[in-house]
Amino acid sequence: MKTLIALILAAFAASAVADGGSRLTAPNNPKWKAECGSCHLAYPPQLLTADNWRSLMGGLDRHFGANATLTPQENTEILAYLERYSASSPAHSATTLRISDTPWFRREHREVAAKLWTQAAVKSRSNCAACHTAAERGNWSESSIRLPGGQRWKDRD
Numbered sequence: 631m632k633t634l635i636a637l638i639l640a641a642f643a644a645s646a647v648a649d650g651g652s653r654l655t656a657p658n659n660p661k662w663k664a665e666c667g668s669c670h671l672a673y674p675p676q677l678l679t680a681d682n683w684r685s686l687m688g689g690l691d692r693h694f695g696a697n698a699t700l701t702p703q704e705n706t707e708i709l710a711y712l713e714r715y716s717a718s719s720p721a722h723s724a725t726t727l728r729i730s731d732t733p734w735f736r737r738e739h740r741e742v743a744a745k746l747w748t749q750a751a752v753k754s755r756s757n758c759a760a761c762h763t764a765a766e767r768g769n770w771s772e773s774s775i776r777l778p779g780g781q782r783w784k785d786r787d
């Protein structure tokens with residue numbers, strides 16, 4: 631039984647690697663997950679540059695219309711984590727400090743039809759989990775993407 635479970639897990643891991651979904655794995659940080667995952671999904675550190683994370687963490691009192699202020703200690707710890715696993719490429723940088731405005735995001739989603747972003751079930755590009763159904767568990771692979779309505783991305787026409 632243990633062997634069977636191990637084989638199944640290995641198969642899942644292999645499929646995640648095959649379609650690139652494993653690129654966003656970073657060791658978990660419980661404080662980051664709790665504090666930055668309470669209003670929305672905890673966005674992976676690899677999706678913004680260190681400069682962008684520093685600006686974002688420096689303005690948590692006016693965070694996209696919300697107040698997400700932390701204690702100074704929490705802020706320092708979480709920023710260190712974000713910086714450590716941040717992106718180095720300028721394709722992951724946006725003056726708005728939004729992952730969804732970076733050149734990387736636009737390229738990665740260029741085949742996603744404009745009307746999908748505004749559907750009630752999605753509302754905003756920031757709502758990653760509306761389509762990336764396993765992203766909370768760190769799995770961004772294409773095989774786990776469902777479009778609003780439930781269609782698998784891979785099965786679309």
Ligand code: HEC
Nearest residue numbers: 665666668669673694696697698727728729730754755756
């Ligand atoms: C009090 C609620 C709240 C907390 C806590 C919070 N955020 Fe946010 N965050 C928001 C809101 C609201 C938005 C805007 C969402 C939208 O436009 O749909 C947002 C957007 C973002 C975006 C831009 C998403 C995009 O479109 O690419 C990033 C990056 C982000 N948050 C990072 C963080 C980090 C890092 C933390 C932890 C330090 C954090 N957030 C904690 C409310 C919060």
Ligand code: HEC
Nearest residue numbers: 649650651729730741746755756757758761770771772783
């Ligand atoms: C409307 C649905 C939708 C939303 C919302 C969405 N995505 Fe995506 N995402 C997709 C689709 C569909 C693809 C595959 C596009 C393709 O293959 O051309 C994709 C691809 C990706 C990939 C590449 C996956 C791989 O293995 O190649 C990543 C990473 C990703 N998205 C991250 C995000 C992040 C981060 C957010 C939120 C800030 C987000 N997405 C919001 C639909 C969405």
